[in-house]
Amino acid sequence: MTTAQRPTLEAVARRAGVSRATVSRVVNGSTTVAESIQQAVRRAVEELGYVPNLAARSLVTQRTDSVALVMPEAATRVFSDDQVFPGIIRGAAQELEAADKQLVLMLAGSPAGHERVERYTTGRHVDGVLFASLHGEDPLPGRLARLGIPVVCSGRPLDGAEVPYVDVDHVGGVAEAVRHLIGNGRRRIATIAGPQDMVAGIERLIGYRETVAAAGLPELVAYGDFTRESGTAAMRQLLAADPELDAVFAASDLMAHAALRTLREAGRRVPDDVAVIGFDDIETAAYTEPPLTTVKQPIVELGRAMTRQLLRIAAGETVEQALVLPTELVLRDSA
Amino acid sequence: MTTAQRPTLEAVARRAGVSRATVSRVVNGSTTVAESIQQAVRRAVEELGYVPNLAARSLVTQRTDSVALVMPEAATRVFSDDQVFPGIIRGAAQELEAADKQLVLMLAGSPAGHERVERYTTGRHVDGVLFASLHGEDPLPGRLARLGIPVVCSGRPLDGAEVPYVDVDHVGGVAEAVRHLIGNGRRRIATIAGPQDMVAGIERLIGYRETVAAAGLPELVAYGDFTRESGTAAMRQLLAADPELDAVFAASDLMAHAALRTLREAGRRVPDDVAVIGFDDIETAAYTEPPLTTVKQPIVELGRAMTRQLLRIAAGETVEQALVLPTELVLRDSA
DNA sequence: TTGTACGCGTTATCAC
């Protein structure tokens, strides 16, 4: 390791023949510096390859110019095929780039990891914290918010904490999907629900229940965890429970994909015998057999919206507690 | 924003009735502190909810306990369905968690982003930099390495810089796949190659070329960019160029997936008329029609290995310049 | 074993 001593403000100041304070002003874009001096300083900065030390800066400014994105690393799901988390990451990264801030990614899978996240964020080492899709009633968002740390969640916090959040319109999206099925004459509409310790799972099930109930239709529910494997198992259960079912709404495209295959293996034609609708609109949805009709959610936009809210909070503004993004039914061939 | 003043070392010291230095020792796990005092300090820390200020700490220790993972945000591909980048992220996060370091994610899509990455990493604001899949001849890794900043790339740097890297055995994996096709009697084996400004694209094409050449077979190449759309276009080109082709090796599963559909639309049966093999082994590969035979690459392990190498370099050890991870041919129904 | 004192590289508050 070459200990190539990085130049400091001091070094630049000497080189340019001015004081540290002046260099600092130029570096930070103060306008109250004579043009000639600015040029001299800039030249010195260039020649020495000076780069400000962020640690020193944040020590005095009390800002870190970075925000944390916390994801619960629930085994396989976080980076599973459904692109939900990558989409959020991408949206957040885009928005933060525009704000010239860094994205610190934290996976809080293990209890130890969860504690690390708490230590790190509690210690004000980031300007704010983004929570992606919580499991169960995580008390952390509420706790941080109470400590005055800017926090934004994706999805309503399940513990009822008064934390600002952004979410997609699960209920509305599912309702539209189920109404579409009903409109096509389907009468025995089942659902493969998502995990009931996550808002997305809970609300999509609510959307299904409300809509079939409103139409006076019976409900038929099996549970999965958004993955394909769970979708396969759930589809089999449904088929066993009601061999005559004529439609399935799956709470994720992955589960819908698995349902498609399971139905085919069971001798059902899609959509002739059974119509299938998924949720997410992942890229694969256009390539399933048959192509999947699904509820599209604006996942990158979700990441961006969360980040924008967070930045506004960090800037001292107050934001609405809930922001709900619209979904859209994408019609393909499966329903 | 409640300016809930965070307690400092000073505050803890007063509370525990000792000096700052002693508190610092306890916090950092020094053994040279009397047990009774340790307890008193720990209690004070607990009561005040003290958390060390990382900025102050890194200012004096010259370490940041965080490493950057730089990804080229090439439009859609970074977070496309193929899970390559998410896999690397996940592997890196796992390994860093074990080392108690933070993962700073940087997307260097735009030129501006690229420059930000340079500023940030050059300024020694991270203990090391991981580069995921570079496009073209990016000079940044080499430059950072020369500045003495620990750097590890995924894939051999195309500009020939002497930077340590970890990669999967593209050539070997492809060779095995193509030999499998040959062994099954295929004689007109085409390939849908990846982008030729990325190592993965280049080397997979080399693997194909070497193997068909060694068998005295003709080569037939069309280019894509790893995405499904490009796979569709490439497959059409190949079919137009040689309607009699009896096998296709696609440099990514997404392109293979598109090829599957395109072949079916063109009236070819897979694998009867045309055998298809992909590369990646994404989750979807098991769910295509027919299920896709493919070359599996250990992508999460790649992320982990890169990170381990980086940590070793940062710790002052010297590591081998290249580390190549094995691939594996996963046989399903498409070939 | 514990405390004192200094320095890490910035920004911010003053005088000038």
Next chain:
DNA sequence: GTGATAACGCGTACAA
């Protein structure tokens, strides 16, 4: 407009 100088919160020789 510019330059001293005092924080910012911590680690660590060095002294006690």
